[in-house]
Structures are given as C-alpha cells and as structure tokens.
Amino acid sequence: MTGTDPAVPKGGKRRAASDLLRRLHPETDSRLLPWLFPVLFFAVWQAGSSAGWINSRVLPSPLDVFASVFRLSESGELWENLRISCFRAVSGFVIGGSLGLLLGFATATSRLLETLLDTSLQMFRTIPHLALTPLVIIWFGIGEQAKIFLIVCGVMFPIYLNTFHGIRSVDPRLMDMGRVYGLGRRELWRQIVLPGALSSILVGVRFSLGVMWMTLIVAEAIAASSGIGYMASNAREMMQTDVMVLSILLYALLGKLADVLARRLERRWLAWRPEFLKAAP
Amino acid sequence: MFFSGKTRAASAPSHPHTAVPTGTAVRICGLDKSYVGRKVLDSLNFSMQPGEFAAVVGRSGCGKSTLLRHLVGLELPDAGEVFVDGQRRDFLHSDTRIMFQEDRLLPWKSVLRNVGLGLDGEEGLRSARAALTAVGLADRADDWPAVLSGGQKQRVSLARALAHAPRFMLLDEPMGALDALTRLEMQRLIERLWLERRFTALLVTHDVGEAVTLADRIILMESGRIARDLAVNLPRPRRRGEKEFGRLEAEVLEWIMSVHGGFI
CATH class of the missing domain: 3.40.50.300 (P-loop containing nucleotide triphosphate hydrolases)
Known part of the structure; x- marks a missing residue:
C-alpha cells in the first residue's frame, strides 16, 4: 500500500525494542527495572573499594556501611534515631500541611480573606525558612518544637499555593452545571471543587515531602541531640565515615518511601485521570 | 392553567404518537x-x-x-x-434542565454517578440507570468519562438531564x-x-x-x-x-x- 502512515512503522520499532528486552530477560519486570541503576551503582562502588581504588577513610565500602547498620541497630541507637526523625517529619508535615490546606481553602473561597492574607503569606513565603534557624534555636532551644516549627514553615507554603491554585482553577462551567443540577453550596464543594482541586493539592504534597526531609536534615545537623541528622554530624566529629554515608542513604530511602506513598495516593484518588487509565483489555 | 385539555396550538402539527404534554408553558x-x-x-x-x-x-x-x-x-x-x-x-x-454545548461531565465520577448528579439515594441511582438505558449507554455505567467518545459523552449529558425528568x-x-x-x-x-x-x-x-x-x-x-x-x-x-x-x-x-x- 502506498502512502503508509509514518507513525506505524515507528511504533512497531519501539514495540520491537521492548520485545527484544523482554526476550533477553524473560523475568524482567517493570517493577525491578527502576532498581537497575541503584544496584549497578553499589556494585561499582563495592568493586572500587575492594580493588583499593577508593580510600576507605574518604568513602567506606557499601559492605562497611552495611556492617554499621548491624553495629548501630544492636545498640538500639539506629532505631531510636530513626524513630525520632520520623516523628518530627510526620508531625511537622501534618501540622504544616493542615495549615497550608486550610489557608488555601480560606483564601481561595473568600475574596476578603484573599485580600487580607495573600500579600502577607506571599511575603512570608519568599523568606527561605531555613534562614530562621538561628532565631528558632533562641526561641525553642534545641528541643522538638524547633525542628517541628521549621518543618511546618517549609511544608506549609507548597501546599498552600497549590491548594489555592487548584481551587481557583476549577472550571467555572462545571460549577454552573452543578448549580443547574441542584447542588447546594456544600455539595458543590464536595463533588466539584474538592475533586477538581485534588490533583493540584497532591502536587503540593509531593513537593512539600521533599522540603520536609531537607528541612529535617539541616535542622537535625545544626540543632539536635538525636535523630539521623544528629547521628551524621556526630559521626563527622568522630570521623565515622560509614555512619555518615549510612545517614545519607537513610535519607534517600525515607525520601523515596514518602514519594512512593504520595504516588499511591495519586493513583487511588486520581484514578479517573487519563494517564492512570489502563487501556481496556 | 396552561397545560389544560387543548392539545397543541396551531403552530404545532399533529404527530403520529400524540402523548399528553407534560412540558411547562x-x-x-x-x-x-x-x-x-x-x-x-x-x-x-x-x-x-x-x-x-x-x-x-x-x-x-x-x-x-x-x-x-x-x-x-x-x-x-x-x-x-x-x-x-x-x-x-x-x-x-x-x-428545568439544560444541556450545554460541551458535555460538562465530571471526569472524577463514573458515567452512572455523573448521570445521577443531584439525585439522592437508591431512587436517584435507579432513575440514572433508566436514563442511561434510554440513551443506549447502560453498558458503560461504570466507565470513566475519559474513555468515551465525544458523541457518547454528549449522550451521557443528555441522560443526566433526562434523569431529573425535566x-x-x-x-x-x-x-x-x-x-x-x-x-x-x-x-x-x-x-x-x-x-x-x-x-x-x-x-x-x-x-x-x-x-x-x-x-x-x-x-x-x-x-x-x-x-x-x-x-x-x-x-x-x-x-x-x-x-x-x-x-x-x-x-x-x-x-x-x-x-x-x-x-x-
């Protein structure tokens, strides 16, 4: 046939490539594939350390780091620090997230509150919240409040901004439709505004999860007597590079875990979005 | 009242199926x-x-x-x-119900829930299902609007209007x-x-x-x-x-x- 659509052979080629991959590795699973590079990374790192190319005083081998996990968990130090860090992260996120959400709802629905609050919030937002650290230490000492306060400041604004934006960008034509079909204020809110704003709110949640860990690392390294960040800065003073590397890896793992949870929520709550719809079998 | 016995004014021709008008004046x-x-x-x-x-x-x-x-x-x-x-x-x-130029379906509700918008409970779902059957889309009740064609979406929005028996x-x-x-x-x-x-x-x-x-x-x-x-x-x-x-x-x-x- 003449004049075939150029898109057809292209798509065919792409399919052929993934078929080839599958044939080479029949057990290859899309769930395992993302871990290929992390595993490769550790393998090269270990090989470099074993061969003596990497000075273990500068960078310990993965096996050394792994050994430190056992050492620290036997003394209970690791779990205690992990627990306290997670506690700070979660409570800061819950408080800051709720504040951001409520402020977003309030300013998006009331012109008065928007005029009243938005300028102040926007000004406050531009301050890097970590710049408050010295003041916060004076206010709260190095107790729990200091860390939680900093996380609250960091987490609040991404969620506030995205909630505000999400609600404001709900299609007014859908609102008209809802009114015509007899929905009252509460039902409009529940059935149209909230679901319409949800994807934007979740973008804010994912962004603020990143801010949450970052804030925690800094806050714990500067002003803490427990937690993973403290463990790392303490290890620096004793030149325990394995513990320092371990702390970094733990942050990476926790960050990934939080992101996976957020993605799960997206998949569950935004199942209607075309990108999450599976083609009918 | 307006909808008394006098069936359809001079402007309206007689139809093969004359039903009693339920419409408003x-x-x-x-x-x-x-x-x-x-x-x-x-x-x-x-x-x-x-x-x-x-x-x-x-x-x-x-x-x-x-x-x-x-x-x-x-x-x-x-x-x-x-x-x-x-x-x-x-x-x-x-x-009174209106059908818009765009379907204005809520993408986060299934087809059936869209049709049942503004209707309550079991009774509401029943009339939604009946309206969906009337437009020939009863089998798509559980689909998301995103997977329907433009014509099907517009039929769903017609069903949504009909479900209220306007x-x-x-x-x-x-x-x-x-x-x-x-x-x-x-x-x-x-x-x-x-x-x-x-x-x-x-x-x-x-x-x-x-x-x-x-x-x-x-x-x-x-x-x-x-x-x-x-x-x-x-x-x-x-x-x-x-x-x-x-x-x-x-x-x-x-x-x-x-x-x-x-x-x-």
Missing part, C-alpha cells in the same frame, strides 16, 4: 440584559406552549445563549420577567461539536425522547437544518430580539432532501444571511 416578557453597556437581550418577548419544540437560530452574539442562561436561572435579567406555568421564575428550579429542556447547541453522522444520530435520539416524554424543548443552534429537523417553531433572533417566528408544519420524522424541508431551510438561511452585519 413558558412566557417571557420584556427581558432586558446588558453586559458592560452592550445590550444582549432587548425587551425580548415570546411564549411557548406546553410540550412544544422551538429552535432559536441567529448569528453568533445575537443573545441566544444568554437567553437560555436566563431561562435556567443562572443569570438575572436587568428588566423583564420569565413565567413558567404562570409562576414567576428567577431562580434555579428542578423542573418538564422544560433547554438545549444550548448540544450537537455543535459533534461530527455530521453523530449529530444526525443525536438529533434522532432527542426527537424520539421528546416524542416519548413531551417536555417543552428550546434548542439553540447554528445549524438551520437541525432546527428544521427538530422544531415545531423556528425563532430567528437578531441583536437581542426576536425578528421572526416561523411555524414548521412538516410531518415527522423529517428528512433532509424533501422538497418542503429544503425550501424552508433555504428560506431561514437566506434570512439569516441577509441580516445586516454580514462579512461579505
């Missing part, structure tokens, strides 16, 4: 509306018999859609009144965005459902052929007022290509094109 008196100094509705008057199907045609910007927004209660007029069944209407009412149905160019074949199907579907249920229907359209196919009356609007009111006395179902159909279509088209303000 509508009267519009001196409706005025301006937006930023521009008059969109200019002391507009007209009335509809219960169960009548009228079509409003006119150039874009002649105030057709604004008229519908007033009738459904989304806008308040600057002056003038709308009476439905003799009662003054300036609010949203459950006997007595006054406003159709704001609901077929404007559909391809020619789907549009013909949709016209037949709307005509069939109207013949079965006998609601009062007011269709805004750009498509003169569509107006001639469906309406008992064609109302020509020009800069916020009604310029002409034509009765269509053709037997249903009407077919394009019939002589009288063609003559009427040409007449209406000619009239619209002759209104001042053409580009050429």
